[in-house]
Amino acid sequence: MRDRPVQRLIGRAQELLILESFIREAIVDGGALLLSGDPGVGKTALLDAAAGYARDAGAVVLRVEGTEQERQLSYAALNQALYPLAGRFEDLGKDQRMALEVALGFCDGPPPNRLLVSNAVAVLLRTTAERSPHVLLVDDVQWIDRASAGVFSFVARRLAGSRAGMLAAGRSGEDQGYFDRAGLPAHELKPLTEEAADRLVSEHFAGIDAIVKDRILRTANGNPLALLELPRSLTDSQRSAAERLPAVLPLGERLNRSFASRVLILQEATRRLLLAAALEGTGDLGVLEAAGFDADDVAPAERDRLVEVHDHRLRFRHPLIRSAVVEAATASERRATHARLAAVLLDQPERRAWHLGEATVVPDEQVAIALEEAAQHILARGDHQATVALLIRSADLSPEAAERSRRLATAAFIGAEAMGETRSVAELLADSRRASSSAQASLHYASASALVMLDDDGHLGTIHHLLARAIEGNPQRHDAGDPEIVNALWTLALLSFLGGREELWTELYDALDRLTEGPPALLRLVVDLFADPVRTGLAALPRLEAELLAVRHDTDTEKVQNLAGAAMYVDRLAQARDGLWRHVVQGREGGPARRQLVALMDLCVDDFHRGQWQEAAELAEEGLQLTEHRAGRFFAFYFRYHQALLAAVRGRVEESRELAEQMIGWAGPRDVGVARTYAQHALILAALADADFESAYRHACAMSPAGTLASHLPHCLWVAMDLVEAAVRTDRRVDAERHVRALREAKVSELSPRLAILVAASAGLVAAGDEARTYFEQALASPGAEQWPFDVARVRLLYGEHLRRARAIAEAKVQLQEALAAFRTLGAAPWAARAERELRAAGLAAVPVSRAASVLTAQELQIARLAASGLTNKEIAARLYLSPRTVSGHLYRIFPKLGITTRAAIRDALGP
The missing domain is CATH 1.10.8 (Helicase, Ruva Protein; domain 3)
Incomplete structure (x- = not known):
């Protein structure tokens, strides 16, 4: 049978196959099937698809739809079914024809015998089906009238051996009305995946x-x-x-018809109990009884399978039933129930505050205070959506305009800083202004406004200036214990970093110096390591190490991300990866988008340095989608930066340059200096990939001139070896030596093992003879060097080139072949080509590429090796911080690339 467009039902492939198979068999040998499922689960849509299958097969389709209105009319449904066959009644015997015509109201007569009518219908269907197959579709059997339901129950069991089939659909788990489904083949329709x-x-x-x-x-x-x-x-x-x-989503007319009707027929006591359970949330019958409800009143709802009770807890069988219960109640009934629940939740202040807020109509400062305190407790647990909702309700119930304005401004700041929802934040700020003329004096208002202006393409220098002035003019500017001051300082630090200029940080330092008891320890730590680690990072490292040890299992999302910022330029992001991945997963599940965004940024950095380039590409794409659809449109440049880096190292030089130029063009009018710096980094790598060392030198010096490590520009640390290599290859040895000297004087190698590798290799580039060897060996012997595969492979390439020129061919071979293997695994095509050229220049052939390494990406090769070792998809996903679905997708692509069809064949396909 051919596919029909109307049969394209998402997530119902299995059910469609079952129905197609049933129709194919029924039109040859008869039969019956009952579909059951919850209201709205798609039974009617599947009956439509079955009708299409039947018509395609040349069958006559008879359609019946049960309705509540006709449930009391005898034979109403049977009339629907057989009306199209009225002209065939003459094929029946006289008594059967008369009984059927009277039953259907076609003629007058004494009430017919029910068994005679049932036999007549069975004979009629079997007889008419001899000429062409017939399929009877009965929808909503639970509403079929008693007489028709009896006939359909009788006929369903007597179609075998005919060319007629019957497909009925009704609600599962409840009384099927008068239709007898005992013994009939059935298929229960489950919810969509x-x-x-x-x-x-x-x-x-x-x-x-x-x-x-x-x-x-x-x-x-x-x-x-x-x-x-x-x-x-x-x-x-x-x-x-x-x-x-709203707290409970509105159902709409069609859902109301499907679900609310079942609630409205319950007795009043049961409906009151269900409403209390719906609003209470946990279904704890002990709480409901304490609030004055009788737990025994749940029985009718249990019998109707609306709810189930286990371990003294009531659970709605479907969330839509809960919504229907709430929607069926009046506003006054809901408020009264909230009040009763609040009265018994004295030991649970957060839940009690919420119920009080829902029960209160007129402004009440005591309730507003309770809601604000509850919001602060919930914020500490990282539930930003609930925090914002409670603060907004607190503002709604604030009698004083100034308090209403302040609470709205706080909600706006949390919404902007954690969730990135600048559209709704702008509305909250407008409401705050309307509530009080003093709104703009709030630092939460100023901070939220700064973040909104960023997303609105504002000029960063101006935004920074406005926030700095707001902090300076605030009466509490000396108080490090004031949350508004501290949050404003964090926001100013972000703006300072984005500006990429030393003078912007100066205003932050002035604000920190004004604090009577000094800045909070975490803020001081992040500033020391993130702003200018060349000058202040070394002394802060012990504090960072202690914090990272303590934060491994910390659930404070804000602390985890701030520590990740402190760890970035000293290459300790790996110690925060677990926490960062929690933010990503939470964001994917609907959690704070801004937290997810920042976590993706940090993971992209760590992935790039650790050679996890495929994952970096996937996370960069995810970040771009996030900025487009959910939050932080301003930060799209960060993910384009990573795309530009990856394009450069993989040899897509023009693509990398185009992305970098886009970043520079975007950053100019907005004064986003850090975006220009990031673009220069990509341009450096693109130039090195293209062996354009003059351009690489020029771009590196645009970040930080040779011999200097620019103040408050930590990115210059990441390109230190690039600058030295470019200087050496363009005969600027003096400049290269000056830069190495600057790196040593600043003790950059003590900041991180990776930076130690880069500094030692840079020294090797400007040294000669055995001294150069010593530096290169020192770089390769750095603890944990294997964590930085691209950096180490580049050092091996540089070392191999040095050894070849010194005619130490055997030693050069070792380094060059190691470098080539690493570059091939990474997919760093330009550097792999350089290594191959060096090997040929040394009179050696390049190491043959295994078939697996030539056809698989670096991440595919890694996944294949882990799969070959016996790990499951779930275990591989945990090892690589991917989802099991992503691993499955990679394996789906790996199999045809390797020419295999089973997991067991991976090991042989990979080779030795």
Whole structure:
């Protein structure tokens, strides 16, 4: 049977195969099948698909839809089914025909015998199907009238051996009305998988915000009707996250018909209990009973399979039932229930505050204070969405305009700093201004405004100046214990870094010096290591090491990310990777997008230095998608930078240069100096890849002139060896020596093992004879050198070139072949070509490339080796910080590349 466009149902491939198989068999040898499932799970859509299959096969389709309105009309559903066959009643015997016509109201007569009617229908279907197959489709069997349901139950068991089939669909887990399904073949329709549900929403609502989509996915729980109707029940601004979502998503008309009707028929006491359970959240019957509800009232809802009770906890069988319960209640009923729950949750202040907030209508400062205190506790646990919601509600209930304004400004800052939701933040700032003319005196207002202006393409120098002036003019500017002061200083530090100029940091230092008791320890640590590690980093290293040891299992997301910033330029990001990956995973699941964004930035840096280039490429793409669809549009340059780096080292030089020029063009009018610096880094590598050492030297000196390590430009550390190599190859040996001297005087090698490798190799480039050998050997002997495969391979290449010129051919061969193997594994094509040329110049052939290494990317090769060692996809994913699905996707591509079809064949395909 050919596919039909109407049968394209996302996530229902298995069900469609079952239905196609049933139709194919039924039109030859008869039969019946019952589909069951929750309301909205897609039964009708599958019946539509089955009708398409039947018509394609030349069958006559008879369609019945049960309705509540006709449930009391005898034979109403049977009339629907057989009306198209009225002209064939003459094929029946006289008694059967008369019974059937009377039952269907075609003629008058005494009430017919039910068994006679049932036999007549069975004979009619079998007889008419002899000429052409017939398929009877019955939808919503739970609403079929009693008389018709009896006939359908009878007929379903007597179609075998005919060319007629019956496919019925009804709700699962509850009374099927009058239809007797005992003994009939059945298939229960399950909710869509998480992947299929995500695809369904994405295809129908392309612009929906990721956090909003995640909320819909959780509420719908795989129900297709809900996945389509819940987004439609939201406004455009709610779908785009510009407006916050209600506590319970509105169901919309179609979902209400499917779910609310089951709630409304319950007795009042049961509905009150279910409402309390829905609002209480945990389903703890002890709490509900303490609030004055009778747990025994749950029984009718249990019998109707709306809820289930285990271990004294009530659980709704589907989130949509919970939504229906809440939506069926009046506003006053909801408020009264919240008040009763608040009265018994005295030992749980956060939950009590929320219930008080929902129960309160008029402004009440005591409730507003309770909500604000609860928000601060929740913020410490990293739940930024809940924090913002509580602060907004606290502001709504604030009697004083100034307090309302302050609380809205705080919510705006958290929304901007942690979640990156600048559209909704701009609205909160506007509300804060409307609430009080003193709004702009709040440093949370100033900080949030700065972050919003960044995303609105504001001039960074101006934004920095406005925030610095706001801090300087604030009465609490001396108080390091004031959260608004501290948060403003963190924001000013970010702006200073993005500006990439020493004078911007000077204003931050002045603000830190004004603090009576000095800056917070973590802020001081990050500034020392992130702003200018050349001058202040060495003394701060012991503090960093202690913090990194303590933070390994820390759940404070803000602390983890700040420490990652401190660790970046001293190459200790690996010690924060677990925490960073937690932020990424949380963001993918709908958590704070800004936290996810920063974590992706840090992981891209660490991946690049550690040679995990495929993962770096995937994370950079993820970061770009995040900036486009969720948060932090301003930070897109950071991920283009990584794409430019990867393009350069892989030999796509023009692509790298184009990306770098885009960054420079974007950064100019916005005064984002760090983006220009990053672009120079990419241009240096692109020039080295192209053997254009003059351009490499020029770009390196644009970052920091030879012989200097520019103040407050830590990126110059990463290109130190690039500058020295370019200087040597362009006959600027004096400049190269001056730069090596500057690196030594600043004790850069003591900042990190990786920097020690670069400094030693740079010294080897400017030295001669045995002294050069000593430096290169020192670089390669650095502890943990294998962690930095690209840097080490470059050192081996430089060392091998030196040895070849010194005619130490045997030793050169070792270094050059090691370098070549590493470059090939990494995919660093330009450097691999250089190593091959050096080997040929030494009179040696390049090491043959294994078939696996020639056809697989570096990450594919790594995954293949781990799979060959016996690790599962889950274990490989944990080892490489990938998802099991990503590993599976890589293996799916690896198999055809290696010409194999099973996992067991990987080891042989890889070779020795």
